[in-house]
Amino acid sequence: MKNPLVSIIIPCFNVTEFIEESVQSALNQDYSNIEIIIVDDGSTEDVHSVVKQFLTESVSFFKKENGGLASARNFGIDKSNGELILPLDSDDKIHETYVSKAVNIFTQRSEVSLVYSKAALFGAEKGEWKMGDYSFKHLLLDNMIFCSAIFKKEKFLNVGKYNEKFRFGREDWDLWLRYLDEESIVIKIPEELFFYRKHSGNSMSDQFSNALENNVNLFDLFYFNRKLYARHFDNPITQLHRNKELEIKYQKLQLKYLSLKKSFYERLKEKIKSFIK
Structure with missing residues (x-):
């Protein structure tokens, strides 16, 4: 993998007041071989008028019927040409060196499956977003990899993409459980290169976060991955x-x-x- 094309997928459902910052953070990367794919997931707001200033040969825009976050990401990845995929929610940001540092790892170590970094909160809350260090055993019990990790498109397609039945979140955790296993090499860059917005409104990934729906999500996570959990835990x-x-x-x-x-x-x-x- 030499100088791979990186596809940054930015799904959007309304929340247009933040998408310019998100797209700009993708454009600011010091790694040049990137494409940016913006997916409007059936917004009622005019997303195109906000992002049209950014559209070029390497920055494209698509609009689809509303299908949820997993559906929007899958749609964007299907349209992508990159070897590596970086999903970026439309209210979050990445540091200008995030892609180049991740690509450097993938280039030097072909066996690496996924790269992510330390993360920080911004907006209504500020400071380090404390997430535990990765191990597959711990991943079975809690997700410590944020959605904007960088991963290989070919392997993503082989494990079946995002499960679009997860309409209320946890779709990234479910993906990691299928994309990774005990032998996978996962690298966490020890720098804050991803910025997760906290605000009083709902981000695209937080809009279904009440307790009942979280319980449904956890049950679905177990049910869809029950064979995996059966190998590690008692019935x-x-x-x-x-x-x-x-x-x-x-x-x-x-x-x-x-x-x-x-x-x-x-x-x-x-x-x-x-x-x-």
């Missing part, structure tokens, strides 16, 4: 029994502790009484 019934056994043991230990504590204070009181006498 749910066995796990429930073990949890119940641990709960009973904890209750017994708690009672024993309270009994010992009471006994200790009783003995202490007796000693104090005898000393006073």
Whole structure:
């Protein structure tokens, strides 16, 4: 992989007040071999009028019927020509060296599957976006890779793209579970090169974040990847029994502790009484 074309996919559903910053951060890259694909996922706002100033041979715009974030990303990737893919939500930004540093890693190490970086919050909240370090074992329990990681298009297509049934988020976590495995090489650049906007309104990826829908997402994540989870964890019934056994043991230990504590204070009181006498 030498001087690979990198396709930056920017899906958008309204939120047009931020997309210029997002596109500009992509254009500001110090790596020149990039294309930018903006996908309007059925917005009610006039996205084209906002982004038309950026459109060139290497910056294209498409409009499609609303299908959700996963659908918009898949659409953009299908239109792309790059060997490497970088999804970028329309209210987020990337540092000007993010692509070049990632490409340098892919170029030097052909076995690498995915590259991402440290991240920072901006907008309503500022500071480091603290996410745990990657391991596939930990990835089964929590997602520590943000959506704007850089990955190989060929492998992405081979694992079946984003699952468009995830209409309420978690689509990136689901992808990583299929795209990666225990042997995958994942590199985290130790610099803040991705910037995630926090604001009072809803970002494209946050718009379905209430508790009920999150629970549905987690169930779907488990269900669609149940064979993977079955290889690493007990079946749910066995796990429930073990949890119940641990709960009973904890209750017994708690009672024993309270009994010992009471006994200790009783003995202490007796000693104090005898000393006073």
